[in-house]
Amino acid sequence: MTTFEYAPxxxxxxxxxxxxEYGHFINGAFVDGVDHFATINPANEEILSRIALGNAEDxxxxxxxxxxxxxxxxSKMPGKERGKYLYRIARIMQERAREFAVLxxxxxxxxxxxxxxxxxxxxxxxxxxxxxxxxxxxxxxLGHAPRPHGVAGQIIPWNFPLLMLAWKIAPALAAGNxxxxxxxxxxxxxxxxxxxxxxxxxxxxxxxxxxTGDGRTGSALVDHPGVDKIAFxxxxxxxxxxxxxxxxxxxxxxxELGGKGANIVFDDAPIDETVEGIVNGIFFxxxxxxxxxxxxxxxxxxxxxVLAKLKVRMAKIRVGDPLDKNTDLGAINSAAQLGKIxxxxxxxxxxxxxxxxxxCSLPKNGFWFAPTIFTGVTQAHxxxxxxxxxxxxxxLTFRTPAEAIEKxxxxxxxxxxxxxxxxxxxxxWATQQLKAGVIWANTFNKFDPxxxxxxxxxxxxxxxxxxxxxxxxxxxxEAQQ
Amino acid sequence: MNYxxxxxxxxxxxxxxxxxxxxxxxxxxxxxxxxxxxRSIKTTxxxxxxxxxxxxxxxxxxxxxxxxxxxxxxxxxxxxxxPTDSTVPSVGAVCVYNDMVSIARQHLDLIGGAxxxxxxxxxxFPSGRAxxxxxxxxxxxxIDAGAAEIDMVIDRGAFLSGRxxxxxxxxxxxxxxxxxxTHLKVILETGELVTYDNVRKASFLAMLAGADFIKTxxxxxxxxxxxxxxLVMLEAVRDFYEMTDRRIGVKPAGGIRNxxxxxxxxxLVNETAGPEWLNPGLFRIGASxxxxxxxxxxxxMRDGYYPSPTYVTID
Numbered sequence: 001m002t003t004f005e006y007a008p009x010x011x012x013x014x015x016x017x018x019x020x021e022y023g024h025f026i027n028g029a030f031v032d033g034v035d036h037f038a039t040i041n042p043a044n045e046e047i048l049s050r051i052a053l054g055n056a057e058d059x060x061x062x063x064x065x066x067x068x069x070x071x072x073x074x075s076k077m078p079g080k081e082r083g084k085y086l087y088r089i090a091r092i093m094q095e096r097a098r099e100f101a102v103l104x105x106x107x108x109x110x111x112x113x114x115x116x117x118x119x120x121x122x123x124x125x126x127x128x129x130x131x132x133x134x135x136x137x138x139x140x141x142l143g144h145a146p147r148p149h150g151v152a153g154q155i156i157p158w159n160f161p162l163l164m165l166a167w168k169i170a171p172a173l174a175a176g177n178x179x180x181x182x183x184x185x186x187x188x189x190x191x192x193x194x195x196x197x198x199x200x201x202x203x204x205x206x207x208x209x210x211x212t213g214d215g216r217t218g219s220a221l222v223d224h225p226g227v228d229k230i231a232f233x234x235x236x237x238x239x240x241x242x243x244x245x246x247x248x249x250x251x252x253x254x255x256e257l258g259g260k261g262a263n264i265v266f267d268d269a270p271i272d273e274t275v276e277g278i279v280n281g282i283f284f285x286x287x288x289x290x291x292x293x294x295x296x297x298x299x300x301x302x303x304x305x306v307l308a309k310l311k312v313r314m315a316k317i318r319v320g321d322p323l324d325k326n327t328d329l330g331a332i333n334s335a336a337q338l339g340k341i342x343x344x345x346x347x348x349x350x351x352x353x354x355x356x357x358x359x360c361s362l363p364k365n366g367f368w369f370a371p372t373i374f375t376g377v378t379q380a381h382x383x384x385x386x387x388x389x390x391x392x393x394x395x396l397t398f399r400t401p402a403e404a405i406e407k408x409x410x411x412x413x414x415x416x417x418x419x420x421x422x423x424x425x426x427x428x429w430a431t432q433q434l435k436a437g438v439i440w441a442n443t444f445n446k447f448d449p450x451x452x453x454x455x456x457x458x459x460x461x462x463x464x465x466x467x468x469x470x471x472x473x474x475x476x477x478e479a480q481q
Numbered sequence: 482m483n484y485x486x487x488x489x490x491x492x493x494x495x496x497x498x499x500x501x502x503x504x505x506x507x508x509x510x511x512x513x514x515x516x517x518x519x520r521s522i523k524t525t526x527x528x529x530x531x532x533x534x535x536x537x538x539x540x541x542x543x544x545x546x547x548x549x550x551x552x553x554x555x556x557x558x559x560x561x562x563x564p565t566d567s568t569v570p571s572v573g574a575v576c577v578y579n580d581m582v583s584i585a586r587q588h589l590d591l592i593g594g595a596x597x598x599x600x601x602x603x604x605x606f607p608s609g610r611a612x613x614x615x616x617x618x619x620x621x622x623x624i625d626a627g628a629a630e631i632d633m634v635i636d637r638g639a640f641l642s643g644r645x646x647x648x649x650x651x652x653x654x655x656x657x658x659x660x661x662x663t664h665l666k667v668i669l670e671t672g673e674l675v676t677y678d679n680v681r682k683a684s685f686l687a688m689l690a691g692a693d694f695i696k697t698x699x700x701x702x703x704x705x706x707x708x709x710x711x712l713v714m715l716e717a718v719r720d721f722y723e724m725t726d727r728r729i730g731v732k733p734a735g736g737i738r739n740x741x742x743x744x745x746x747x748x749l750v751n752e753t754a755g756p757e758w759l760n761p762g763l764f765r766i767g768a769s770x771x772x773x774x775x776x777x778x779x780x781x782m783r784d785g786y787y788p789s790p791t792y793v794t795i796d
Binding site for chain 1: 503504505506508509510512513519520521522523524525526527529530533716747748751752756759
């Protein structure tokens, strides 16, 4: 050995037990499904388990169970008692963190380093945070004794399966709602493990129900008349369909949708940390991040220097087995998503942008896409406007701060943005101009349960996290009339 | 005068150059170092890293209580870190005060350690609080006694009060004294410079003035060679190479006491400056207790169990 080649450092799979087949979790127990579909490991296409395909009857049973639990138990329970359950769930999630992390990486394809160090600890943190709110709802800003909505129907995406579950379930339960949650079709396993955690925590039956399935299952949940509130995270197209479906009803909704985040680098930025932030902004979680910094806006006078350093840094990204502790970029979650990424990348080529990827060998089986940047991108390119949701960065340049803001806001989305500068006044100015729900300064993709998250324009309705997110699951005493 | 075509030796040119350096974001640098600390180095990679780390150790004793006997013991340990296993490489150098240099050199030569270099700390180490005449004499003594490497300290007081040219000129003079034959390591004492911006600035200042190596610390001040400080210095040597085509070495010293910490340093090198820096010519680790932990880990990798500490020698 003449160079420092890291030997394989595989996280052991032995901690997880995956059953060959799973049913739904309804009214505190697992019940068999009628039809099933496979969930696979996207890193090697191995079938992990067969998952129940929820139909309208399953949804019906789950909503009924949630209604009964709401009326009989959960809405009547004092906040401090609900808080105890949430604390208990949070602690069990911490105790079983390694199990969750391995399962998440197997089912989703994300590197174990990220599931272990980011997804699972943050999911636990969301339960801890909201456990603290459960007996303090009078201070949520909605006046004395705000009330829950009732039964919340929650539909979550495949990019952060357990974390998105935590974002949805923790505030709903803290506020006194009961839930029916549908995990994403390709990543149901950690939600089913979470169902076991609910049993272990002796959460009253029916407070959390999990019905697995695909888009049809989700739309049955959205359409169910017994659901009082919908919370959805996913694509803008599906978000619009949900908005249309519930328009004639009294259902409340929060929608966390797509994004095309601008990461703006001014010429006084701290260069090395900026390069790190660019990498983290777009290659974190294979770029399967709605708030990814997928449009890099470089001030033209430093563009060459930053791109040169970015390429050197990208060459160090370790692509491969998600269970290897040294992997930085894992597998693309599904064949369908890989197809979408390829299609958009090809449009970048044909529209005249220049594609660059470091030399890296990709595994034969499974779904893989090398970290990629496109330079010479303009606002008119599809890859500057459409969400790719993969490890593909579009690089644009600007000449003046005003031009940077104009380009950053020139998008139907408005979820996230980043500003890199050593000048505090410039950061404050830029953040006031940017139309995005989350703006990071000199960092990117940092999350905390106390911080509200959400978008402008086509990026969605409402906020999740913090006091703002909590109020989406509450109504004021007056609104109950 | 001309220093790499980047500064001309005037106060204005040095100031202008240092002002062009990009700032360092503290949180970003620390989180990058923390991320690299999660690298998991196992089996063959670990074996390789342990032997490399041993060959990079500057085995150090810098005590008022140092005696010729202590220095001879250190020299013996440097040549044959593990007397029971001849496959263990010698360390990079022994590092001592200047009055111990000739003892170390003679003993090394006597026991077949001609390939192990002797480094002397110099310029009124560790504080650097002396006149330039004293610093020059200090260095000349060490060179005359056979030191192949000089570990000088910078004047942190001058640096912190913005007298950069003064710091620069001191290094230039010591460089001249060292000539081509003697390696010059410049100790920044990052624990006293405190900010990463200062570390980056001082790194460039030292490299421009002629350092062969930039070194974090004296070992007498805490904190010393923290991973983010070493990261910032590795970025500096990488960028300096881009500008000048010359590779400057890096030596973390102080606080690296076990194999895990040493391997973290090697990961930092590998993923920041690059694999070209992974040799004792461009990366050293100033340490004393570290060597025995490396040896014990090496035995563990070989035999499958941890030896009792009585199986490694003290020096």
